[in-house]
Amino acid sequence: MREEAAAAAAGGTPDATDEQLRSQFATLDADGDGRLSVEEVQVALRKLGLPAGARFVQDLLSQYDRDGDRQIEFDEFRRYVQSKERRMRAVFEAIDVDGDGQLSVTEVHRAAAALGISVAPEDSQRMIELLDIDKDGCVDYAEFRQFVCLLPGAHVSRGQILSAWIDSASWAHAMEYRLGHVPPSQPLERFLAGGVAGAVSRTVVAPLERLRTIMMADRSATQLGPVLRRMWADGGLRGLFRGNMATVIKVFPSSAIQFAVYDACKDVMLAYSGPGVGDLSPQEKMAAGLAAGAVACTATYPLEALRTQVSVAQGGAGSSYLAIVRSTLAERGVRGLYQGYPASLANNSVAMSLGFASYEALCSAYARWRGAPPSSGEKGLMGGTAALLTMVATMPLENVSCSTNELIVTGAAADAFSQTLMLRCCGRRASAASWRGSLSSFAKVAPSIAATRLLYESIVELRGIGGVRRYRAEAAD
Structure with a gap:
């Protein structure tokens, strides 16, 4: 030496x-x-x-x-x-x-x-x-x-x-520092990892996303075949991906915020849990997921409204992103960008709460069964399974969001929403068209969330995001 x-x-x-x-x-x-x-x-x-x-x-x-x-x-x-x-x-x-x-x-x-x-x-x-x-x-x-x-x-x-x-x-030295001992680049890298994973995965399933949006927002779209032909007629391959740019613009910050807020909430909760606490309870994880969903929805909801209108619109001068934004602001002002926000907030918050908690529960159960933590690919499968379970549990809220999408597309007034939302939701839940849209949701959600989880975990592993403390949390889990 x-x-x-x-x-x-x-x-x-x-x-x-x-x-x-x-x-x-x-x-x-x-x-x-x-x-x-x-x-x-x-x-x-x-x-x-x-x-x-x-x-x-x-x-x-x-x-x-x-x-x-x-x-x-x-x-x-x-x-x-x-x-x-x-x-x-x-x-x-x-x-x-x-x-x-x-x-x-x-x-x-x-x-x-x-x-x-x-x-x-x-x-x-x-x-x-x-x-x-x-x-x-x-x-x-x-x-x-x-x-x-x-x-x-x-x-x-x-x-x-x-x-x-x-x-x-x-x-x-038997001391457990959880906050303040990571480089400033770490939160930014985690944020970008979530955004990239969400944007890429949603692009892969963009045709299914547009199919789902049309069938759930347009009451006249009741059969799968005609909707697919309508999408193809609207520009061929480009028609299948219509609205994807708005989806990516919305999903990138939304996915990034979800992962970043969830991990930040977990860090803060762990910091105040006292020495010797290696992991959070399921209730605490659900609370962290609830906060992540609420923050992400609030920050990106206008982009969701824009995506819905672009996806349903047929090609033409009035179907561009800029034209729809101008039309919405001219007719309804800034409030038009938040049409149906309460229903979407409830749906996203509950879905993120159940999604994150069920994902971590599945990973923990798998690790106990195998005797080793799941790999990135296995975490992707866990994410897809958790998404399906969450969709089943939150389908009523999803249908409320469907009714909200109708209001966005038709331009219904905000007070009409407050008076007719529940009746409209109940009617849609009983209709066959609603469940056809729901089936497209199931077909889209599982591969999308699985791909998001796989990409996110792969980027985290490749970049070493989370440092050695990530391994301590997995060991405790």
């Missing part, structure tokens, strides 16, 4: 030699058999305050274990460390501002502050103590590398490493 510190001070941190890597490998290989078992990896993770649950170990092994035997041989260890050497060295040198090859308490504190991570001086001291093997009050590159090589590849960046280091030092 001293040799590396001296070399670094003389002109940059050196790459690890084969001898140094063998020495580091030997400290992890407790039984000396030349292989790191899952149990040995878990022991090393616990010593450094890192998560040792099934998902974290699985993601770590996916970086090392090339032959799939769930063990890490030295050649596999060396290959992974060397592949990440340049990134690890760059992070170390960015923190080591004086270039002496040692990370001090002051340097660590400044590096965290530069990334916008709230760290007290005593937190920085705990971070140094966690990695300071030779107890000299500083962390050299070999000590730093020993920690970073136990992080999955998605977490080998300055923000992720510092976040994991802070979190691990806290857990190693």
Whole structure:
């Protein structure tokens, strides 16, 4: 270690030699058999305050274990460390501002502050103590590398490493920091992940979305075949996707807000749950989902009204986005953009509450059954199943929203809505046309939500969003 510190001070941190890597490998290989078992990896993770649950170990092994035997041989260890050497060295040198090859308490504190991570001086001291093997009050590159090589590849960046280091030092000292110890980019990345996942998935099912909208908003559209021919006649392939631009413009912020608000509510609730609480109750998750649905609906409802009108409209000069917005504002003012908002608010809030809670319940049950957390693809299936269950439970509210869509399309006055909504809803629920629209909803919702979940979880995993605390939450779940 001293040799590396001296070399670094003389002109940059050196790459690890084969001898140094063998020495580091030997400290992890407790039984000396030349292989790191899952149990040995878990022991090393616990010593450094890192998560040792099934998902974290699985993601770590996916970086090392090339032959799939769930063990890490030295050649596999060396290959992974060397592949990440340049990134690890760059992070170390960015923190080591004086270039002496040692990370001090002051340097660590400044590096965290530069990334916008709230760290007290005593937190920085705990971070140094966690990695300071030779107890000299500083962390050299070999000590730093020993920690970073136990992080999955998605977490080998300055923000992720510092976040994991802070979190691990806290857990190693029996302290559980949940807020204020993630880079500012993390909430933004989570927001964008939700938006991208929602927009892409809804584009995939756009023809089903337009079919559903027409059958539920237009009482004359009672048969599937004629509606499909109407869609195709309205511009061919483009007719199938009419209104999708408005859908994407609405879904991107809506999906992003839903995921961001839900996760933020969970973080806040966990922060006030006290030490030792690893997960929320089903009721708390439902409350977080309720808030997510309400905020997303309120923020994006005018876009939903626009999407409905564009989807039902036939092609022509008056069917463009701009023309419909101008017409709505001219005839009904800003209130026209919120026509039927209360019904949609109720539907979205309850649906998000049940959807998020049932999704997490399914993932937890699956993890208990399999003995390991579900993969991203399996989470997509869980999301689709949860969506179907939610649709069954919220179909009455969905039909209220159908009546709202009729009012949007026909331009009915707001007071007419308040007087006739319930009667109209009851009539629609009893009609065959309503259930044909409902069937199209089921056909659209499952693949859409499944794709959203799959994309969202894949982006989160690829970018390491949520840091190591995400693994702690999954282990607790």
